[in-house]
Amino acid sequence: MIRNRSLLLIGALMVFGASVSTYGVDDVADDRSLDLFGRNGSDNRTNDDASFGEFTADDMYIAAGRHAAKSVISADTNPSPDFDGDGTVGFSDFLALAGVFGSRRGDGRYEARYDLNSDGEIGFPDFLIFAQSFGGAPPSTGGGDGAAAVAIPDENLRAVIAYSLGKALGAPISRAEMATLTRLEAPDEDIRDLAGLEAAVNLTRLDLSGNRISNVVPLSGLSGLEFLDLYYNSISDVRPLSGLTGLDTLGLGYNSLPSLSALSGLTNLSVLGIAGNGISNFTPLSDLSRLEFLDTSDNGISSLAALVSVLSNLTNLRGLSLADNSISGVSALSDFIRLEHLDLDNNRISDVSALSNLTRLTVLWLAGNRISNVSALSGLTRLEFLDIDDNNISDVSVLSNLTNVEWLWLAGNGVSNVSALSGLTRLGSLDLASNRVSDLAPLVANTGLGEGDWVEVSNNPLSATSINVHIPALQRRGVDVSYGASKLAASNKRKDLLPAIMGGYAGTGP
DSSP states (O other): OHHHHHHHHHHHHHHHTOEEETTEEEOSSSTTOOOSSSSOTTOOOOOSSSEETTEEHHHHHHHHHHHHHHHOOOGGGSOOSOTTOSSSOOHHHHHHHHHHTTOBBTBTTOOGGGOTTOSSBOSHHHHHHHHHHTTSOOOOBTTBOTTSBOOOOOHHHHHHHHHHHTOOTTSOOBHHHHTTOSEEEOTTSOOOOOTTGGGOTTOOEEEOTTSOOOOOGGGTTOTTOOEEEOOSSOOOOOGGGTTOTTOSEEEOOSSOOSOOGGGTTOTTOSEEEOTTSOOOOOGGGTTOTTOOEEEOOSSOOOOSHHHHHHHTTOTTOOEEEOOSSOOOOOGGGTTOTTOSEEEOOSSOOOOOGGGGGOTTOSEEEOOSSOOOOOGGGTTOTTOSEEEOOSSOOOOOGGGGGOTTOSEEEOOSSOOOOOGGGTTOTTOOEEEOOSSOOOOOHHHHHOTTOOTTOEEEOOSSOOOHHIIIIIHHHHHHTTOEEEOSSOOOOHHHHSOOHHHHHHHTTOSSOO
16 A cells, blocks of 8 residues: 555656655645645655655655644545545546646536545645545545445435435435435425435535425535525525535525525625515625625515615626515616616516616516506617516507517506507517407517417407407417406416526526
């Protein structure tokens, strides 16, 4: 074993470019340089095997241990150095480690399984841990053999993990198997206890939304996580998540959070969902300058003044949800010209003139407010989706400029004339239910409406010509037309905002 380690050290020093001299190893790293020996070159110890000047391979291990004790986390919680899983820590594993040496969490080369001390960078301390096992079997992890079964007391969590691993429900699940998981999708599985999940040390994506989880301590060591969805649980303490600094996307909506303080250090976040928690103090978010999407809906917000002071620091913000609050004035949003996605559904808004500055908007939700005049929206020509259902709108002529709109929802207003819609040839989803429309000729004149498109005109005083001529004409072109006394259920039409916030604009709609 000593000879194997010595040969590895020689190869490592060549690969990693370390400088070797008679008196020690110089400049192994920058200001984090290891004092491998803790002494100068005056020691004249005799070499038993391969040596570096006056120092043997064992000298390096003994002296390096003093540094490693300070910076290396116990192997009980660390990844295995057997990267290729062949049961031996060999040269192929060494080459794999060399390929990512020097990388840090957040850059393209970093992979958590090579970060043996879980400190966020793959450096010389990781190499020292690796070298201890070189030429033999990997050390045990988690306080036992890698083949030892992991205790997962929650039957529903265990079933999801077993399925993900392709194992029978009752089969033991080893630590080595848990370490192979890089993503786990477990929404709406009635999971209550996350014990055992701490062994899934290489997870990067974890969806636990819609469960009954209250304790997230088992997640505290999953430092490789980039995506974590915990929407709709019973969590009140998120302090165990404060060390997950690699997170890019975090969903905590509809829990019981009393404070956001524990999130202040998660500065790599680009997507954050905190809806439905009754939060009034958003100050801890001030330093999350990388945030691009923020969901603050359903938090009892009535004034934007305090929130805007925080949002002004979020210079990369592109998406914002303020739905289901008690907001009446939106003038404070007029300067947020980078916004592309804005949700203001179900508030108390009557004046939307301040939104005229937001010309980058592509998605705008304004349903369930008190709006009667939408002229301020006429210049938002990048809009692809517009929901103004359930307001007090009668005149939609100003919408004729919105030629990029594909989804237009106008249900529950007082619209009678839809001539302005004849030129919106990109329309694919149009809801005019519960208005005062009698003449559908402008929709027939819209040459863009065709195969696979959907039009809802239920609960309107449609003329006989519209029913007997216009609707059949649209249907012959492949348009799905809903009409009569029934209206399409809102649950079938309204897209859940969460996928948009948590996953961007992927899919067929907002």
